[in-house]
Amino acid sequence: MRTASELTQGESATIIDIDNQHPSAKRLIELGFTPGQQIQLVGKSFFNDPLAFSVRGTVIAVRKSEAACLKVR
Numbered sequence: 001m002r003t004a005s006e007l008t009q010g011e012s013a014t015i016i017d018i019d020n021q022h023p024s025a026k027r028l029i030e031l032g033f034t035p036g037q038q039i040q041l042v043g044k045s046f047f048n049d050p051l052a053f054s055v056r057g058t059v060i061a062v063r064k065s066e067a068a069c070l071k072v073r
Helices: 025-031
Strands: 012-018 038-044 051-055 058-062 070-072
Touching: 012 025, 025 058, 038 058
Parallel strands: none
Antiparallel strands: 012 038, 012 070, 038 051, 051 058
16 A cells, blocks of 8 residues: 655655554645545655645645555555
């Protein structure tokens, strides 16, 4: 199973699970990263942290460690 932090630029995926033990899980859910939601990695910074994802028509930047708690398919 892959995580959102492993996506390549321009790649889309569907969130299938969220690691609720991660300290940022609640924040990500509030931002719209919910199971069943389609996301796309639209940008990376020079050092690959943070990552910019398109979710629900909005581009949101999250830390790579936060994106690692999103399981995708």
